[in-house]
Amino acid sequence: MAMPSHAKYLIIGAGIHGLSTAWHLAAQLEAKGLGGGKDVLVIDKGGIAAGASGIACGVVRNNYYQPAMRELMAHCVEVWESDPKAFSYHPVGYMQISPEPMHADVATIYEQQKAIGYDSTFIEGEKDSMAYMKGLFHDWQAKGITSVLHEKKGGFANNTASIYGLAKKAEDLGVRILTGAKVTGFQYGHNSEAVTAVVTDRGVIECDQVVVGVGPWVNQIWNMLELPKEVAIKGPDGKLHKGIPMWRYWCLEEGTLGVDPDLQKTNDGGPPPVIHVDTDAPLHSDVDGSLITDEMWGIYYKPDLNFGGIQGGAMPYVVETPVDQVAVDPYGPDSPDFIVGDDFAHMWCSALAFCQKRFEGQIKHYKMNEPSGGLGCFTPDSFPVFDRFRENVYVIADSNHGYKMIGVGKLVAQELINGESALLKPFRFSRYAEGKLHPTSHSPFPWS
Numbered sequence: 001m002a003m004p005s006h007a008k009y010l011i012i013g014a015g016i017h018g019l020s021t022a023w024h025l026a027a028q029l030e031a032k033g034l035g036g037g038k039d040v041l042v043i044d045k046g047g048i049a050a051g052a053s054g055i056a057c058g059v060v061r062n063n064y065y066q067p068a069m070r071e072l073m074a075h076c077v078e079v080w081e082s083d084p085k086a087f088s089y090h091p092v093g094y095m096q097i098s099p100e101p102m103h104a105d106v107a108t109i110y111e112q113q114k115a116i117g118y119d120s121t122f123i124e125g126e127k128d129s130m131a132y133m134k135g136l137f138h139d140w141q142a143k144g145i146t147s148v149l150h151e152k153k154g155g156f157a158n159n160t161a162s163i164y165g166l167a168k169k170a171e172d173l174g175v176r177i178l179t180g181a182k183v184t185g186f187q188y189g190h191n192s193e194a195v196t197a198v199v200t201d202r203g204v205i206e207c208d209q210v211v212v213g214v215g216p217w218v219n220q221i222w223n224m225l226e227l228p229k230e231v232a233i234k235g236p237d238g239k240l241h242k243g244i245p246m247w248r249y250w251c252l253e254e255g256t257l258g259v260d261p262d263l264q265k266t267n268d269g270g271p272p273p274v275i276h277v278d279t280d281a282p283l284h285s286d287v288d289g290s291l292i293t294d295e296m297w298g299i300y301y302k303p304d305l306n307f308g309g310i311q312g313g314a315m316p317y318v319v320e321t322p323v324d325q326v327a328v329d330p331y332g333p334d335s336p337d338f339i340v341g342d343d344f345a346h347m348w349c350s351a352l353a354f355c356q357k358r359f360e361g362q363i364k365h366y367k368m369n370e371p372s373g374g375l376g377c378f379t380p381d382s383f384p385v386f387d388r389f390r391e392n393v394y395v396i397a398d399s400n401h402g403y404k405m406i407g408v409g410k411l412v413a414q415e416l417i418n419g420e421s422a423l424l425k426p427f428r429f430s431r432y433a434e435g436k437l438h439p440t441s442h443s444p445f446p447w448s
């Protein structure tokens with residue numbers, strides 16, 4: 001594609017957010033008689049699905065302790081359900097299987113799911129939880145479980161296929177997608193803060209509105225936009241805590257057990273829901289019985305033809321390197337630093353065996369020769385920031401919650417054309433200074 005010199009809407013990033021925004025902007029501009037896809041340009045330094053969206057495990061769930069996240073996810077699930085084929089979406093459901101310290105949190109989630117009409121079943125008590133799980137998987141054996149939340153909606157989607165599905169929807173409406181063009185800076189107006197042009201390694205593109213959907217690279221673009229590197233957060237104590245870094249990296253640990261995906265069928269031979277287990281029961285090695293951890297831990301897994309086996313992950317870890325020095329590129333499986341190693345394989349496969357007898361002794365099938373895992377860039381409270389900066393720059397920073405958030409682009413498009421979205425409002429940057437923080441749960445994951 002020839003290098004354009006101007007775009008009304010210039011979107012940086014061809015991942016889930018950039019492409020969903022592009023598709024919906026095109027549709028909504030056309031519906032309102034304000035233009036259409038020809039006004040929307042997506043640019044990416046790599047290609048379509050070159051970032052986190054292209055390597056995501058692909059889990060789609062509603063299970064969030066924060067009411068605003070749940071409502072937003074219910075909206076996103078509707079978008080997934082709008083075209084499962086195009087999005088390679090498998091609505092098999094999702095299960096949050098939890099220990100006693102999380103019982104009350106998950107009970108709240110269930111109550112609020114009922115309130116918003118999101119179909120789920122909640123089982124309480126150790127005996128009933130075990131019976132429910134054995135009703136699905138005869139070999140269930142996880143210990144320390146006192147509640148099971150079974151979401152009947154949600155499930156998973158195939159990462160790259162879904163992003164190409166989104167790209168096609170956008171392109172069908174006339175959106176242009178320019179790949180291999182890296183944003184290296186911005187030009188600003190003389191009398192305003194607004195961006196007048198985006199500088200790339202292939203030339204300058206003037207624009208009226210910028211949308212940033214760059215996933216793990218958000219810190220780089222944030223710096224180019226000269227936005228604050230630190231924030232002040234008003235805590236529950238009413239005090240302003242200053243000097244909190246705006247961004248930090250976590251490394252997500254995921255992998256695949258290279259067995260027949262059909263190994264993980266339900267008792268009736270059907271496709272199983274995505275399983276997420278957290279527990280405070282000690283985890284022992286499936287190889288030699290040694291103690292792996294006696295602290296709260298968690299894993300998730302699903303059979304996946306795309307990955308070729310049972311695919312899933314465990315808790316991520318914090319990257320201690322100062323944020324500006326973290327080597328985001330090469331990204332994902334190409335990174336020499338941020339891929340999983342033997343420790344992950346040992347822990348995750350032992351945890352699978354802890355949950356279901358069918359996984360005992362299967363660690364030998366773990367796909368060590370296929371690098372996996374990747375970086376995520378997190379906000380100070382690990383929840384998304386969806387907001388406008390510099391008058392005409394809309395930043396979509398999902399704090400790594402985001403593959404499932406296919407519907408955020410629809411709401412961003414609405415905000416760009418029509419004004420505020422109630423679903424996005426709780427995710428403004430100003431919440432830090434105002435102390436309007438989301439409640440936190442007892443989950444061992446930073447994004448629950």
Ligand SMILES: Cc1cc2nc3c(=O)[nH]c(=O)nc-3n(C[C@H](O)[C@H](O)[C@H](O)COP(=O)(O)OP(=O)(O)OC[C@H]3O[C@@H](n4cnc5c(N)ncnc54)[C@H](O)[C@@H]3O)c2cc1C
Pocket residue numbers: 012013014015016017018043044045046047048049050051052053054055056057058059060181182183184213214215216217252253254373374375376396398399400401402403404405
């Ligand atoms: C291993 C892993 C597993 C995950 N699993 C899940 C999951 O199961 N469910 C879930 O909901 N979320 C999951 N996530 C999180 C999710 O993948 C991300 O939150 C989401 O994909 C971010 O989407 P995005 O569109 O913002 O960014 P990305 O998909 O990362 O896309 C950003 C794009 O921006 C481009 N870009 C970056 N910098 C520039 C620049 N300077 N100029 C031009 N282009 C640029 C990149 O090339 C890239 O293509 C996972 C994340 C990881 C790392």
